[in-house]
Amino acid sequence: MPELKFLVSPEIGKAIKEDHLYDLVIVGAGPAGLTAAVYAARKKLDTLLISKDIGGQTLLTSDIENYMGYHYISGKELAAKFEEQVKKYPIDIAVGEEVTSLRKEGDDFVLSTPTGKTIKGRAVIVATGKRSRPLNVPGERELVGRGVSYCAVCDAPLFAGKDVIVVGAGNSGATAVVDLLKIANRIYVVDIMPTWRADPVLVERIEAAGEKVKAFFEHEVVRIEGGDMVEGIVLRPRGGGDEVRLPVQGVFIEIGLIPNSDLAKGFLELNEAGEIVVDCRCRTSVPGVFAAGDVTNVPEKQVIIAAGEGAKAALSAYAYLISQRR
């Protein structure tokens, strides 16, 4: 049995001060948003941190071995430590809330949530991160929650003793394989590239498992089969050749991420990938709006990079607010 851990989280859905003009509204509470919150709080900015969850993609990572200061820490423990540090400061935190629109009104910014709340701020940091990219093959949509999963860390325990496939051989795919090693029976991996693109330390761990893991490189997914639930997956060699059908009950899709930049569409400049374009001071195309972390065009999506960018965005927002004071 796995070791039990106990995590204390803030109240979900805590009230937001409406009819109040915050100095700074930080949207998203992954490593970027949480770090920005600490920096903003230390500058005594009147700050609201609003997010669907606390931790963002960190919560979906089981092991983190490259965040400085910790040789090894689980994603949720690192998120809990970030959260604890933020909660040392008297800022407003609204969890369980999404922001769907962001616009300018006079000198200020107005944000709204699908629950009908309106928030006002003098400056904004968008740190909304990324989410899983779908594969877009037949059977995928129909079988979501029926064996198709985009959250390996959430759903892996449901596949004890079953045969599964992980789509994607990058870092997130390799991490999913490592999670599943302890749980599933047979684990297949498929990727269009000829080899693993994950950190060698992860690949070593997978290779140590021997025949339990079988990889299909230079293959693509044709379709996912099943009725009430996933029954199999069909792969095809990239150069042509016979299709391969694998009987699996679980399909974990880990083929990369798309930015959560919908709230910024038509308001901030985005690049072709949909990422918010920022300069080296985390400034977006609209003065007063800053962005940080995975949602931006900053290269390399890493916890430590997002955290650093969050710090920079908060300091830039502070400089902006000082310059605006009349």
Place this chain on the structure above:
Amino acid sequence: MPLLDEHVREEVKREFAGLSGKVKLLVFTQEFECDYCAETRALAEELAQISEKIEVEVHDLLGSKAVAEKYGIDKIPAIVVLGEGDRDYGIRFFGVPAGYEFSSLLEAIKMISSGDSGLSPEAREAVKGLKNPVHIQVFVTLTCPYCPMAVQIAHRLAVESDLIRADMIEASEFPHLANRYGVYAVPKVVMNDRVSFEGALPEKAFVDYLLQAAS
């Protein structure tokens, strides 16, 4: 060794600082052949040590058959969270509430102690019109960060209405149930065995499903 380390105990102490009414945790267990029964009992007892508002009563599933039946306990480990005067709001935890679900247990205790569900006025209004009972089962895993949202909304609804019972079920401890309800993604919410959905939906969407299950 205690389950909760010093650090977590301090955090829990802060969470429990505002407890007003008394809360009783009924723990159902048995000595053998139950994963996490011992841990679930120990967890409840450690919480009771942190706040004098919390009392624990331990029952053996077979030995206390009548009590188990009264509260509809058919699997273990289980915790029923009762309010003052043993008032049953319909809140159940099946499987150990550890990992992310530890926060759901703390929330349930705080909510029952205050007697207020904390639901929005709209949700309260919608639930008021309920005519038929609704049994909500929320399947979770302990590593799922979105699951507490679904569990906590279900528990709030249970506190709001005597017609609603809401169970957290840790899917990997009850594979036969996970199998029966086809749980392959969490959170999965099943209402009255006929309405079900996956994902942590916002309160309003959750209530819409509830009304559908009740009709």
